[in-house]
Amino acid sequence: MAKKNQLGVTPLSEDVSAWYNELVFKAELADRGPAKGTMVIRPYGYRIWELLQSQLDQRFKDTGHVNASFPLLIPMSYLQREADHVEGFAPELAVVTHGGGKELDEPLVVRPTSETVIGEMYSRWISSYRDLPVLINAWNNVVRWELRPRIFLRTTEFLWQEGHTAHADEDEAMEETLRMFDVYVEFALNVAAIPMVKGEKTPGERFAGAVRTFTIEGMMQDGKALQSGTSHYLGQNFAKAFDITFQDENNELQHVHTTSWGMSTRMIGAVILAHGDDAGLVLPPRLAPIQIVIVPIGRGEQAEAPLAKCRELAAQLEGLGVRAHVDDRDASPGFKFNDWELKGVPLRVELGPRDLEAGHVLVAQRVGERDDKGRPVKETVEFEEFVTGAPERLDAYHDQLVARATAFRDERSGVADDWDTFAELVGRGFAYALHCGEPSCEDDIKAETSATPRCISTEDGFAGEGTCIRCDRPSVYGHRVAFARAY
Amino acid sequence: MAKKNQLGVTPLSEDVSAWYNELVFKAELADRGPAKGTMVIRPYGYRIWELLQSQLDQRFKDTGHVNASFPLLIPMSYLQREADHVEGFAPELAVVTHGGGKELDEPLVVRPTSETVIGEMYSRWISSYRDLPVLINAWNNVVRWELRPRIFLRTTEFLWQEGHTAHADEDEAMEETLRMFDVYVEFALNVAAIPMVKGEKTPGERFAGAVRTFTIEGMMQDGKALQSGTSHYLGQNFAKAFDITFQDENNELQHVHTTSWGMSTRMIGAVILAHGDDAGLVLPPRLAPIQIVIVPIGRGEQAEAPLAKCRELAAQLEGLGVRAHVDDRDASPGFKFNDWELKGVPLRVELGPRDLEAGHVLVAQRVGERDDKGRPVKETVEFEEFVTGAPERLDAYHDQLVARATAFRDERSGVADDWDTFAELVGRGFAYALHCGEPSCEDDIKAETSATPRCISTEDGFAGEGTCIRCDRPSVYGHRVAFARAY
Numbered sequence: 008m009a010k011k012n013q014l015g016v017t018p019l020s021e022d023v024s025a026w027y028n029e030l031v032f033k034a035e036l037a038d039r040g041p042a043k044g045t046m047v048i049r050p051y052g053y054r055i056w057e058l059l060q061s062q063l064d065q066r067f068k069d070t071g072h073v074n075a076s077f078p079l080l081i082p083m084s085y086l087q088r089e090a091d092h093v094e095g096f097a098p099e100l101a102v103v104t105h106g107g108g109k110e111l112d113e114p115l116v117v118r119p120t121s122e123t124v125i126g127e128m129y130s131r132w133i134s135s136y137r138d139l140p141v142l143i144n145a146w147n148n149v150v151r152w153e154l155r156p157r158i159f160l161r162t163t164e165f166l167w168q169e170g171h172t173a174h175a176d177e178d179e180a181m182e183e184t185l186r187m188f189d190v191y192v193e194f195a196l197n198v199a200a201i202p203m204v205k206g207e208k209t210p211g212e213r214f215a216g217a218v219r220t221f222t223i224e225g226m227m228q229d230g231k232a233l234q235s236g237t238s239h240y241l242g243q244n245f246a247k248a249f250d251i252t253f254q255d256e257n258n259e260l261q262h263v264h265t266t267s268w269g270m271s272t273r274m275i276g277a278v279i280l281a282h283g284d285d286a287g288l289v290l291p292p293r294l295a296p297i298q299i300v301i302v303p304i305g306r307g308e309q310a311e312a313p314l315a316k317c318r319e320l321a322a323q324l325e326g327l328g329v330r331a332h333v334d335d336r337d338a339s340p341g342f343k344f345n346d347w348e349l350k351g352v353p354l355r356v357e358l359g360p361r362d363l364e365a366g367h368v369l370v371a372q373r374v375g376e377r378d379d380k381g382r383p384v385k386e387t388v389e390f391e392e393f394v395t396g397a398p399e400r401l402d403a404y405h406d407q408l409v410a411r412a413t414a415f416r417d418e419r420s421g422v423a424d425d426w427d428t429f430a431e432l433v434g435r436g437f438a439y440a441l442h443c444g445e446p447s448c449e450d451d452i453k454a455e456t457s458a459t460p461r462c463i464s465t466e467d468g469f470a471g472e473g474t475c476i477r478c479d480r481p482s483v484y485g486h487r488v489a490f491a492r493a494y
Numbered sequence: 495m496a497k498k499n500q501l502g503v504t505p506l507s508e509d510v511s512a513w514y515n516e517l518v519f520k521a522e523l524a525d526r527g528p529a530k531g532t533m534v535i536r537p538y539g540y541r542i543w544e545l546l547q548s549q550l551d552q553r554f555k556d557t558g559h560v561n562a563s564f565p566l567l568i569p570m571s572y573l574q575r576e577a578d579h580v581e582g583f584a585p586e587l588a589v590v591t592h593g594g595g596k597e598l599d600e601p602l603v604v605r606p607t608s609e610t611v612i613g614e615m616y617s618r619w620i621s622s623y624r625d626l627p628v629l630i631n632a633w634n635n636v637v638r639w640e641l642r643p644r645i646f647l648r649t650t651e652f653l654w655q656e657g658h659t660a661h662a663d664e665d666e667a668m669e670e671t672l673r674m675f676d677v678y679v680e681f682a683l684n685v686a687a688i689p690m691v692k693g694e695k696t697p698g699e700r701f702a703g704a705v706r707t708f709t710i711e712g713m714m715q716d717g718k719a720l721q722s723g724t725s726h727y728l729g730q731n732f733a734k735a736f737d738i739t740f741q742d743e744n745n746e747l748q749h750v751h752t753t754s755w756g757m758s759t760r761m762i763g764a765v766i767l768a769h770g771d772d773a774g775l776v777l778p779p780r781l782a783p784i785q786i787v788i789v790p791i792g793r794g795e796q797a798e799a800p801l802a803k804c805r806e807l808a809a810q811l812e813g814l815g816v817r818a819h820v821d822d823r824d825a826s827p828g829f830k831f832n833d834w835e836l837k838g839v840p841l842r843v844e845l846g847p848r849d850l851e852a853g854h855v856l857v858a859q860r861v862g863e864r865d866d867k868g869r870p871v872k873e874t875v876e877f878e879e880f881v882t883g884a885p886e887r888l889d890a891y892h893d894q895l896v897a898r899a900t901a902f903r904d905e906r907s908g909v910a911d912d913w914d915t916f917a918e919l920v921g922r923g924f925a926y927a928l929h930c931g932e933p934s935c936e937d938d939i940k941a942e943t944s945a946t947p948r949c950i951s952t953e954d955g956f957a958g959e960g961t962c963i964r965c966d967r968p969s970v971y972g973h974r975v976a977f978a979r980a981y
Contacts (some may be wrong), residue, residue, distance in 0.1 A: 076533075078532035079635055100594075105589040165568065
């Protein structure tokens with residue numbers, strides 16, 4: 008068993024998995040619920056979710072979407088109307104068989120996703136081309152039975168948003184699918200500070216019922232991929248299953264084309280695993296419940312004046328829209344420093360009697376320069392300069408996290424044109440390789456290396472044709488496929 | 495069957511129940527879900543909920559609460575630990591018996607409320623007086639089987655918030671119970687424009703498991719009461735059932751005292767039934783998705799300049815935090831006026847070529863002065879004056895709705911000291927009467943008049959003692975009880 012740090016968490020550098028499992032509890036992000044696989048998101052973790060929600064929701068509204076609420080309980084027969092969909096979700100369903108003290112005539116499933124019930128509602132609401140497009144999102148909870156649950160990453164219940172749109176034709180629906188895919192890529196980078204690997208899923212990895220699925224995949228610090236958001240073009244599959252039709256401008260009856268797209272509380276897991284370190288969480292400032300923690304230094308009467316100044320600074324920071332917190336607990340500075348490091352607060356400010364006299368604070372970054380003993384190098388900054396410069400300082404810190412995560416991702420990624428290189432790369436990160444597109448060949452690769460195709464990369468430099476990395480068949484996608492072990 | 499208006503809704507003045515049922519569909523607030531008793535909240539209705547959420551949540555945060563998320567699925571055995579609680583909720587439970595393709599060893603209930611699972615978590619998190627108070631709220635969905643569902647008022651699934659707090663002693667817990675009760679009263683008045691009747695529930699009407707329950711009851715336009723929010727002091731009932739203990743300052747082990755409090759999507763039903771009229775919804779401005787709708791008047795080329803000005807005004811209003819919308823649909827002004835009346839938009843603005851030339855708009859209030867033909871009297875207001883005065887105009891409109899609802903409530907309420915007066919009053923509103931406090935006597939009153947005790951009123955003027963309104967026993971509460979028929 009790896010040595011734990013002073014706060015009781017196994018170092019990430021020793022065992023990513025143990026570190027993760029211990030940290031989510033120790034940092035009070037989440038806890039296990041009583042029913043197997045369920046999770047409790049504690050206030051500190053839930054605040055991250057609220058910040059994610061508000062910033063993602065704004066992007067949905069800016070792209071013309073509105074929110075709505077659909078029922079949790081769906082008649083079992085609805086899922087059966089789309090063949091691929093029920094095949095994909097049947098093994099994961101939670102089923103309500105009794106309600107109000109009686110056995111139900113037809114069992115109800117707790118929604119694993121809402122394409123079916125929303126399809127039914129859209130069929131009632133849409134009748135003319137004038138009703139299109141329908142651009143609706145829902146923030147809710149879904150249940151998918153998990154045999155090997157892990158908090159945030161795989162839980163029987165999770166929170167998410169599911170967007171569902173209906174369009175007059177394929178072009179418009181594909182445009183929407185890619186628009187929301189781009190929103191996820193941009194959001195992940197600019198809010199969560201995660202440079203995602205992005206592209207289309209291979210047929211074997213598509214959403215159950217989709218024609219095309221686009222995904223963002225983050226690289227975690229154990230080199231594994233974490234699927235963090237998906238956007239699906241559903242074609243007319245659900246439109247036909249639920250009879251969602253409209254009169255077009257020529258008075259002809261057409262089926263709509265639909266899309267769906269989702270991001271979940273799993274994204275909190277991505278943030279933990281992409282940025283954390285041996286000392287605990289590292290939160291990107293735009294998702295940090297506390298962006299700047301201010302620690303007054305001094306004992307007894309000597310503590311009063313610094314504490315008052317700390318509160319004044321915090322109020323000034325709040326006025327600039329910065330989430331600041333004064334730690335006035337009755338505990339040693341060392342305890343507080345460790346605690347806020349564990350909780351991943353971006354900036355820590357110290358202010359003692361001598362600093363007050365000198366008119367400055369000491370600023371330490373959660374991730375930044377360290378001295379010989381591994382302690383953060385503190386910067387001395389005048390009060391006013393510190394306050395007015397805080398938003399910019401947080402932006403710079405965000406950029407620094409992006410640069411660090413990008414360097415890590417790129418260092419652990421590479422092009423593989425032979426099997427040995429491929430096996431070595433997927434052992435520690437992402438391998439970009441040509442592939443034949445056969446599901447059986449994907450299975451062989453998985454059996455041998457645990458790696459799966461994460462996406463067909465359409466980014467610059469990854470176009471290519473040739474022979475499959477694994478078999479003798481020719482490659483099919485015109486682009487390399489990013490393979491990795493995945494959560 | 496009552497005559498419907500031009501938009502297909504039975505007038506409220508003819509049949510409140512039919513009006514309500516038709517209006518929620520016609521105004522696109524909500525729809526029925528496929529599973530019995532479930533509801534779909536459509537974007538227009540959901541936007542009301544979002545506005546309610548954000549303004550109520552701010553009040554929770556201002557009083558020191560934080561949000562968290564607890565599991566949807568709760569082991570059946572948890573509910574059985576508090577005897578009154580399980581007795582109250584057992585008939586309403588939805589039960590998951592199968593998960594992941596297998597029958598479960600122990601059935602899980604879909605949460606009807608979360609005292610039990612939160613009690614379990616608090617017992618893990620709380621160990622010292624230093625951990626108290628715990629002040630947590632959750633925004634989520636709950637399921638209570640409904641045999642006679644009505645959208646927003648009684649649905650098998652509804653959205654709500656449930657606050658759950660834990661305290662060191664009874665005084666502090668009672669203070670919290672009353673603090674959140676006051677928050678609901680203030681919110682209902684200042685946001686939803688509903689002057690609530692408020693007080694404590696009689697023992698027979700308490701929440702299952704509570705020691706004391708406080709309620710806000712709105713008067714709907716059929717004279718019936720609608721319970722719109724409740725705050726409970728739970729004593730040590732759940733603390734004992736879930737072993738939530740702490741070491742006090744003297745190192746002695748104590749059980750905590752807990753509270754819970756909730757407001758739900760039912761509040762949207764309260765808004766509809768408290769303010770609406772024959773022409774449709776009447777939304778209080780602080781919950782209105784659109785506060786001001788601007789309708790350009792004119793045809794063909796003549797329409798362009800007014801439309802541009804409408805857009806300019808809307809942008810200026812948005813800049814002041816006013817939710818404005820330009821209705822540029824290809825439809826007649828008359829159609830648009832009826833449509834926005836149905837949807838309850840507080841202010842309607844018209845702007846045609848001549849208005850543009852004159853530099854003014856015509857302003858009509860959804861509720862306000864009417865001419866001989868029942869049409870709104872329009873006020874002529876200069877552009878700039880209109881824009882800068884809009885927030886104040888909306889506030890005045892809010893006050894007007896409060897005054898109207900207060901007058902209606904008071905006109906339909908009265909003190910009853912004899913049975914005939916009582917029966918007459920509860921036939922059309924609220925009767926304030928002395929009561930013996932016996933559940934069997936409450937039952938007799940209900941059997942004869944359909945009225946139930948809504949709350950013990952502690953408001954000015956309702957103190958009193960004497961003989962029960964129904965039997966010969968002496969009154970017990972020291973205050974009159976508000977009786978009414980209720981939803």
